[in-house]
Amino acid sequence: MSKVKSLADLRKMKDELQSKVHLREQSDNPEKLVQVKVSMATCGIASGAKEIMNYMIDEMDNQAIEALVTQTGCMGFCHAEPTIEVTLPNNAPIVYGHVDQKRAEEIINKYIIRGELVDGIIPVNYETVKENKND
Amino acid sequence: MAKYKNHVLVCGGTGCRASQGEEIVQNLNQVIEENGIENDVQVVRTGCFGFCEKGPVVKMVPDNTFYVQVKPEDATEIVKEHLVKGRQVERLLFTDPETKERISESKDMGFYKKQIRIALRNCGFINPENIDEYIAREGYAALGKALTEMKPEEVIKEILDSGLRGRGGGGFPTGLKWELTRKVEADQKYVVCNADEGDPGAFMDRSILEGDPHAVLEAMAINGYCTGASIGLIYIRAEYPLAIERLKIAIEQAREYGLLGKDIMGTGFDFDVEMRYGAGAFVCGEETSLIHSMEGLRGEPTVKPPFPSESGYKGKPTNVNNVETYANIPVILLEGAKWFSSIGTEKSKGTKVFALAGKVNNVGLIEVPMGTTLREVIFDIGGGIKDGKGFKAVQTGGPSGGCLTEKHLDIPIDYDNLLACGSMMGSGGMIVMDEDDCMVSMAKFYLDFTVEESCGKCAPCRIGNKRLYEMLDKITEGKGTEEDLGHLRNLSNVIKDTSLCGLGQTSPNPVLSTMENFWDEYVAHVKEDKCPAGQCKSLMQYVISEETCVGCTLCSRVCPVDAITGDKKAPHIINQETCIKCGACYDKCKFAAISIQ
Structure with missing residues (x-):
């Protein structure tokens, strides 16, 4: 690494390096960000969830969307893998099934950016323990 | 630069390392490689998370799962379950002592809820051995801003306006100290960092140096710019090997990047930092003793005035500040004095780091805004007194401070309130005592x-x-x-x-x-020749109750000096002459027949 020759240099360097710790910074207040959970159980991975996760991370990075992409366990929709759950700030989570690269692109461009629903929504058919308790 | 999907943050503070933190890192890396996910997951050693009671601590990012008391052999499960399958390892989660529920995110834990982290902002977040991560968190930006956009007077005014006071214990306004050193004319001045943390039970400064060494280096350089000093000296006790090691790495990296040395950021400002090792004498935390020790003389104090700001190291003007004070400086310059002074009480601004120790459930390192009450610190953050015992007192300020009791619990903690109660802020050690302490x-x-x-x-x-x-x-x-x-x-x-x-x-x-x-x-x-807490051995005796004793003989068998006699199924007696008051019989008795009198 070359020497820092000026404040402008340092700022440039900071911007380049930021991505390195960005993930950790974001994780402190996830409710303000777009959260994407990718179902990564055996079934999901076999259907290509890993590639979808990589694609989502790269694509949202390219478009400078502040998002938190995490992997999670089996959501139970093994019939519709790869599945992802997208939570926009102040919105209920929405689960999309059969997500291939094309649909992922659509989800980013339409749902995440503009809030328009796209095909492939799986209605959630269960409550989680946490929600139950709040009632 | 490689982009990782998951970061595994492993606490690399002294406490967690002592409980096999290093083996955890090695095992994690090994299992990650075995599972072929080394390009997706990065294992990072960080500074102290502050939750030393439940260490070693491992935090998973981005999902923010917080694992406690992790053992090296848990690495396999963490990797296979959490990273590969995305399932939390339930048994390693923190259990709330009150509700008995398992909590997975650190922000939901009482320990972190009331804290604001300024001095500890990077501890447990970045890898202290990597300058890039510090720069990514706006590291050295405050130095750059000061050098290129501000005059020394302006920087000092900002510090003065922020209301920052010395965190080593005295509480002298930091900006004023800087101004005093600046005003003196001299061919050479020095900036000194006092890292001679000596209070029993205090480890705030060590944790900052271990977790965020660059913050201190940056602040020292800013001070050098303000006061006109070109040499910085860190006086650190040799018994802090990990802090020394990380400081050395940090200094080396900063030099490589040109952030220490000649002509920093093209502004013509020269500054470099050297280390000086102390042998761990408590008195060397006093600034005149510290300076004498650095000069190679005996660590003895001299009368002030002259203050170090006039005549310090080698007779030259010297600015001495504590580690935690320095750690606050870069943030103040970046966020502004107004922001900093909005936190805290009228006369004590910002936050204070405390090392919470003694009979509390959550022993550890905490940072709270000035004005937080002792009750919040001990009961909300500290999780209350161990084993459900009653609170008796808390010692603040170490051997220089005093004890505070039940009636002081609701007083907002700041420099002046603590002095008024007969104690002092000190460097931040807080030792909690329960009803059993004399x-x-x-x-x-x-x-x-x-x-x-x-x-x-x-x-x-x-x-x-x-x-x-x-x-x-x-x-x-x-x-x-x-x-x-x-x-x-x-x-x-x-x-x-x-x-x-x-x-x-x-x-x-x-x-x-x-x-x-x-x-x-x-x-x-x-x-009355009595110790009400039952701690002074000379003033107490163990007595077996004739009514309750069933004569099981267990006590006489565990007594190391054969002081207990009695027949089977008949009450036993302790011979007070021979008894060494070790308490072995008291601990073993299944019928609570032995009492302390």
Whole structure:
């Protein structure tokens, strides 16, 4: 690494390096960000969830969307893998099934950016323990 | 640069490393490689998370799962379950002591809820051995801003306006100290970082240096720019090897990047930092002693004035600040004095780091805004007293401070309030005591420390403290008289008034404050030959109740000195002459037949 020759240099360097710790910074207040959970159980991975996760991370990075992409366990929709759950700030989570690269692109461009629903929504058919308790 | 999907943050503070933190990192890396996900997951060693009670701590990012008390052999499960399958390892989650529920995110834990982290902002977040991560968190931006956009006077004004006061204990306004050093004309000036943390039970500075060494280097350079110094010296005790190691790495990296050395960021400003090692004498935390020690002389204080700002290291103007004070500087410059002064109380701004120790559930490192009450610190963050016992007192300010009791619990903590209560802020050690702790013994413990650490230069401290200790010893042995209590108080006041430096001027504080708050306990020791807390061995005896004892013989079998006699199925008796009061019988008795009297 070359020497820092000026404040402008340092700022440039900071911007380049930021991505390195960005993930950790974001994780402190996830409710303000777009959260994407990718179902990564055996079934999901076999259907290509890993590639979808990589694609989502790269694509949202390219478009400078502040998002938190995490992997999670089996959501139970093994019939519709790869599945992802997208939570926009102040919105209920929405689960999309059969997500291939094309649909992922659509989800980013339409749902995440503009809030328009796209095909492939799986209605959630269960409550989680946490929600139950709040009632 | 590689982009990782998951970061595994492993605490690399001294506490967690001592409980096999390093093996955890090795095992994690190995299992990650075995599973072929080394390109997706990055394992990072960080500074102290502050939750030392439940260490070693491992935090998973981005989902923010917080694992506690992790063992090296847990690495396989963490990788296979959490990273590969995305399932939390339930048994490693933190269990809330009150609700008994498992909590997965650190922000939901009482321990972190009330804290604001300024000085500890990067501890447990970045890898302290990697300057890139510090720069990514706006590291050295404050130095750049100061050098290119501000005059030294403007920087000092910002610090003055922020209301920052010395975090080493005295609470002197930091901006004023800088201004005093700046005003003196000299061909050479020095910036010194006081990392000689000596209070028993305190480890704030060590954790900052281990977790975020660059913050201190950056602040020292800013100080150099303001005061006109080109050399910085860090005085650190040699018994902090990990902090020294990380500082060395940090200095090396900063030089490589041109952030220390000649012509920093093309502004013509030169600054470099060197290390000086101390042998761990308590008195060397006092700034004149510290400077003498750095000069190779005996660590003894000299009369002030002249203050170090006029004549310090090698007779040149020297600015001495504590580690935590420096750690606050870069943030103040970046966020502004207004922001900083919005936190805290009227006369004490910002936050304070405390090392919480003693009989609390969550022992660890915490940072709270000034004005937080002791109750919040001990019960909300500290999780209350261990084993459901009753709270008795808390010692702040280490051997120089005093104890605070039940009636002080709701007082907002700041410099002035603590002084008004007969204690002091000190560097931030906080030792919590429960109903089983004898306050006379506690005062004796601190005096024992002071006697050991007194440099011996002035008579009140050298001889006076020794006499105080002897009187306290006499009282805990049950040989004290009422007269002794009067002597104790008089001598304490004389030592306070006549000692040369801060060590002697404050050393009787534990005696005076315990006498003030727990007078009855002193009286019980000398008048009734009793220790109400049951801690002073000479004043108590173990007695077996004739009614409750069933004669199981267990106690006589565990007694190491054969002091217990009695036939099977008949009440036993303890021979008080032979008994060494080890308590083995008391612990073993299944019928609660043995009591302390």
